[in-house]
Amino acid sequence: MVNHTNELGPLNTMGAEFQKNRYAELKKYQEISPVHPEAVQALGGRPFTQWTVTRYADVLTVLKDARFVKEIRKIISQDQQVPVPPPLEDLVKTQRNQMLFRDPPDHTRLRRLVNQAFTPKIVQRLKPTIQRISTRLLDEMEGKSEIDIVKDYAYPLPVIVIADLLGVPREDHSIFKEWSDGFIKTIDIAPTMEDLVTGNRVTIEFRDYFRQIVQQRAETPQDDLISGLIQAKDTAGKLSEDELLDMCILLLVAGHETTVNLIANSMLLLLLHKNQQVLLRENPELLDLAIEEVLRFEPPVQATSRFVSEDMVFQGREFKKGDSVTVWLSAANRDPSQFGDPEMFDITRKENPHLAFGLGNHFCLGAPLAREEGTTAIQSFLEKFSHIELVSEDIQWKPSPLMRSLKSLPVQVRR
Numbered sequence: 001m002v003n004h005t006n007e008l009g010p011l012n013t014m015g016a017e018f019q020k021n022r023y024a025e026l027k028k029y030q031e032i033s034p035v036h037p038e039a040v041q042a043l044g045g046r047p048f049t050q051w052t053v054t055r056y057a058d059v060l061t062v063l064k065d066a067r068f069v070k071e072i073r074k075i076i077s078q079d080q081q082v083p084v085p086p087p088l089e090d091l092v093k094t095q096r097n098q099m100l101f102r103d104p105p106d107h108t109r110l111r112r113l114v115n116q117a118f119t120p121k122i123v124q125r126l127k128p129t130i131q132r133i134s135t136r137l138l139d140e141m142e143g144k145s146e147i148d149i150v151k152d153y154a155y156p157l158p159v160i161v162i163a164d165l166l167g168v169p170r171e172d173h174s175i176f177k178e179w180s181d182g183f184i185k186t187i188d189i190a191p192t193m194e195d196l197v198t199g200n201r202v203t204i205e206f207r208d209y210f211r212q213i214v215q216q217r218a219e220t221p222q223d224d225l226i227s228g229l230i231q232a233k234d235t236a237g238k239l240s241e242d243e244l245l246d247m248c249i250l251l252l253v254a255g256h257e258t259t260v261n262l263i264a265n266s267m268l269l270l271l272l273h274k275n276q277q278v279l280l281r282e283n284p285e286l287l288d289l290a291i292e293e294v295l296r297f298e299p300p301v302q303a304t305s306r307f308v309s310e311d312m313v314f315q316g317r318e319f320k321k322g323d324s325v326t327v328w329l330s331a332a333n334r335d336p337s338q339f340g341d342p343e344m345f346d347i348t349r350k351e352n353p354h355l356a357f358g359l360g361n362h363f364c365l366g367a368p369l370a371r372e373e374g375t376t377a378i379q380s381f382l383e384k385f386s387h388i389e390l391v392s393e394d395i396q397w398k399p400s401p402l403m404r405s406l407k408s409l410p411v412q413v414r415r
C-alpha cells in the first residue's frame with residue numbers, strides 16, 4: 001500500500017485561496033495528493049471518506065468505471081440509511097427521478113426518452129432559430145455603448161432556446177432564473193442547509209409550474225419536447241407523471257445555467273487574450289477549436305461526483321463502499337501529463353480531449369446543443385462589434401465551486 005504523507009488538509013472550496021485562484025489550488029492537490037482523502041460524516045451520522053480526484057487519467061477512470069455510481073441509497077445498508085428530513089423531501093424526491101442522479105437500468109430508460117431530441121443532426125436543425133435569437137438580442141443593443149454580456153446576451157440566449165425546445169413560454173424566463181439558481185445550488189460541492197431548504201421550495205414551485213404546462217399540452221399537443229414526453233408516458237408507459245415533471249426541471253436547469261457560462265467565459269477569455277481574439281477574427285474557421293479550448297480552460301461545470309459501490313484499491317488508496325468521490329474536470333483539463341502547455345489559452349490547440357462534458361454513461365446530453373449555441377453566440381457577437389473592451393480588469397466570479405460563473409461582464413462596444 002502506498003503511504004502518502006498528508007501534507008494537505010481538506011480542499012476548502014469556499015476558502016480564500018480557492019476563491020482567489022482555484023486552478024493553482026487544484027494544481028497543488030494534483031501534484032502532492034492526486035487522490036486526496038477527507039474524513040466526513042453524512043447527515044444523520046454515517047462516517048465515510050470524501051475523495052478529491054484531480055489527475056486526468058484518474059478522473060477518466062472514475063467516470064468510465066461502472067463501480068462508481070450515483071445512487072448511494074442502493075449501496076449502503078438499511079441501518080445506515082437515515083430518513084430524508086421533511087424540509088428537504090420534495091427536493092430529494094425530484095432528484096431521485098432525474099437521470100443525472102440515477103444508475104442503469106433507470107438511467108438508461110430515462111435518457112433514451114430524450115436522447116433523440118438532442119442528437120447533433122436534430123441540433124443542426126435548430127441552428128437558424130439560435131441565429132435568429134442571437135441576432136435579435138444583438139439588435140436590442142443598438143445605440144448602447146456599454147452592455148453586460150452576461151445579463152444582455154449569455155443568459156437570455158440559451159434560456160430562450162431550451163424554453164422553445166421544451167415548449168414553455170419564453171416570457172417566463174425571469175421566473176426560471178430564480179428557480180434555476182436555487183436548484184443548482186443544491187448540487188454544489190458543499191451546499192448549506194439554507195441552500196437545500198431554498199432548493200426544496202423552488203422545486204415545489206418548479207413542479208407546480210410544469211404541472212400546468214403538462215396539463216395544457218395533454219389537452220392540446222404541440223410540436224415540442226413536453227408533448228413528446230407526455231406521449232412516452234401515456235402510450236408507452238415508459239415514464240411516470242412525477243418523472244415527467246422532474247425531467248422538465250432537469251432539462252430546463254441543465255439547458256441554460258451551463259451554456260450561459262460557456263458564452264460568457266468565451267467572451268472573457270477573448271478579451272483577456274487579445275492576440276487570440278485577433279487570430280479568431282482573422283481566421284473564423286478556428287471558431288470550433290476556440291470553443292473547445294474555452295471548454296478546456298474555463299469549464300462551465302468544474303466537477304462532478306460518484307459513490308464507491310464496492311471496496312477497492314484505487315491508485316494505492318483504500319476506497320470503501322459508500323465513500324464519495326469528487327472528480328475535478330477543471331483540474332483534469334489542465335493536467336500537464338495530458339495537455340502540452342496546459343496553462344496557455346490557445347485557440348489553435350488541435351489535440352483537445354477535455355472533460356468539460358464529462359464522460360461515460362452520463363456524458364452531457366446537451367453537448368451538441370451547447371456547442372451550437374456557443375459557436376453561434378461568439379461568431380455573431382464578434383461580427384456585430386469590431387471593438388470590445390472590458391470596463392474593468394476586476395473580474396467578478398460567483399463563489400460557486402461547482403460552476404464557473406461570472407457575476408457580470410460589463411464591456412464597452414463599438415461597431
Ligand code: HEM
Pocket residue numbers: 099100101111250251252254255256258259262299300301304305355356357358359361362363364365366367369370
Ligand atoms: C457548455 C454547456 C454544458 C456543460 C459544460 C455541461 C456539462 C455537463 C456535464 C459535465 C455533465 C455530466 C455530469 C456527470 O457526469 O455527473 C452533464 C450532464 C448532463 N447535461 Fe450538460 N452541460 C452543458 C449543457 C447542457 C445543455 C445545453 C443541456 C440541455 C438539455 C444539458 C443537459 C444535460 C443532462 C440532461 C445531463 C445528464 C446526463 C445523464 O445523466 O445521462 N447540458 N452536462
